[in-house]
Amino acid sequence: LSRYTTSRNHHARASCLDLWKEKNDRLVRQAKVAQDSGVSLRRHKLVQDTLEGLRELLHILHGLPAAVPVLPLELIVTCNFIILKVSLAQGFTEDQAQDIQRGLEREWGL
Numbered sequence: 001l002s003r004y005t006t007s008r009n010h011h012a013r014a015s016c017l018d019l020w021k022e023k024n025d026r027l028v029r030q031a032k033v034a035q036d037s038g039v040s041l042r043r044h045k046l047v048q049d050t051l052e053g054l055r056e057l058l059h060i061l062h063g064l065p066a067a068v069p070v071l072p073l074e075l076i077v078t079c080n081f082i083i084l085k086v087s088l089a090q091g092f093t094e095d096q097a098q099d100i101q102r103g104l105e106r107e108w109g110l
Contacts, residue, residue: 017069020057024077027053031084047088054081058099078103 027050034046054077061074078100085096 017073020060021073023053023057024073024080027057028080031080047084051081051084051088054084055096055099058103062099062102074103 030046030053031050034043034050037043037046057077058074058081061070061077064070082100
């Protein structure tokens with residue numbers, strides 16, 4: 001899983017893109033806590049919450065025009081989603097596969 005870090009002036013007003021980057025980073029930290037969790041019920045809940053957060057973030061990003069400033073973050077979130085989902089070894093539903101395909105097509109379509 002990858003965090004999207006950039007150096008920015010913390011005194012500056014956060015843009016939506018900055019907030020989305022911070023959300024991705026929080027979700028990555030949450031996924032790492034889940035990986036280190038020895039309790040399977042807690043781990044499962046954390047992973048499911050993280051997947052849902054990444055899915056929500058992807059839907060937000062997919063609603064934006066395919067613009068260069070957003071695409072690197074969208075690609076990272078897409079990859080994080082894929083990595084976490086595959087790590088569960090549950091496979092993908094058709095809707096999830098389409099979301100991932102749509103995201104990858106947008107990133108590489110420029």
